[in-house]
Amino acid sequence: MDDWRVTGLYRQLVTDDPAYPANSGVWKAKLGGSGATYRLGHRISQDITVPALRVPAVTFHMKADYIGIQHRLVVTAVTADGTRTDLYTRHNAAGGSGGYEPVTVTFPDKFYSSSNQTVTLEFTHWDEAGNTAPFLLDDVSMQYRYKSARLPLYDFTKYPLTSAVR
Template identity: 45%
Template sequence: MRKKARRAGILAASTVLAAAAAFIAAPSASAGTSEIANPGFESGNASWSEYVTPFGGHPVNNSSAWPARSGVGKAELGGTGYTGISRISQQVTVPAYKVPVLTFWLRSDVVRADSPDFGFRQLVVEATAENGQSHELHSRMNKGGTAGAYEKVSLTLPDAFYSTSPQKVTLTFMVIEDNKNRMPFLIDDVSMEYRLKLISRPIVIPGTDFTRPVVR
């Protein structure tokens, strides 16, 4: 009788472990494709909202003075030579039950900190939910450049953007600067992927009680 009980306990425990392992190994790879329209800015500012103050302008351009990572289009934020803000934004729809991951390529050349022309320049990346609440995803200063090359940046949006129903999200790239120099932050090849979220839950098998020790 004890041997049967022991075998039953071991079998039940093995079943729970196998089920738990299968659950933990559930796929977390990309479960969606890019929702970003005009991700490489090859169609100019189509699908992107632009804002520059104090004098206006178009951050999205194909100027060869600051080359794109791919193609000819890119967003050139800051570097206007004036104290102000440069910003681009786009609204996307995040599917239900998906974790959004924002990826973009960034270039930031830097003036030496001891140079008399060194100026303040800050990049801020934000995501704004439908309720109007903004979440800062990334921030960096011009003291840390990318050595003249484009650097890949991937940002997982916080739990506020994981929902049981689709929701509209506004993505914003903004640069705040003073008037000391004209070196911009460059953004190119923006994309959004969606991953499955793993949620651990207790697995209950009918007819088993693991609160009591196995009879040996």
């Protein structure tokens, strides 16, 4: 959880607090759970470079123990020109798995480019007053794959192959 920018009422969003175990290691992001509503949400963000001709995907582990109060996590990608694209939204009230859940999100085609581009990846959390159960995020990583080309299938019935040698 290195090099994250923190926005919100509480500045200690990236923490090693033992009250909230990490998925691996000791550091994780703790978003929400303060018991207070903050209308701008709690946010961590980081700039990433998407290599040319690659499709980006983000993988992270998320944990949320719910106490019957609505809260929401949104993962957003912001391009250099300020265009915001929500990649993932999780709304929850009561329930929860009790453990970390892996989540992988592939970015849409607008983030595929013939040149490198810088994108800001944001995790933002909003909750209602009285919520003392945070969203925990850990093991955030990026993957970049080549976009697979979809070539048209050759129609042998319309265009049969002929032998050039007789």
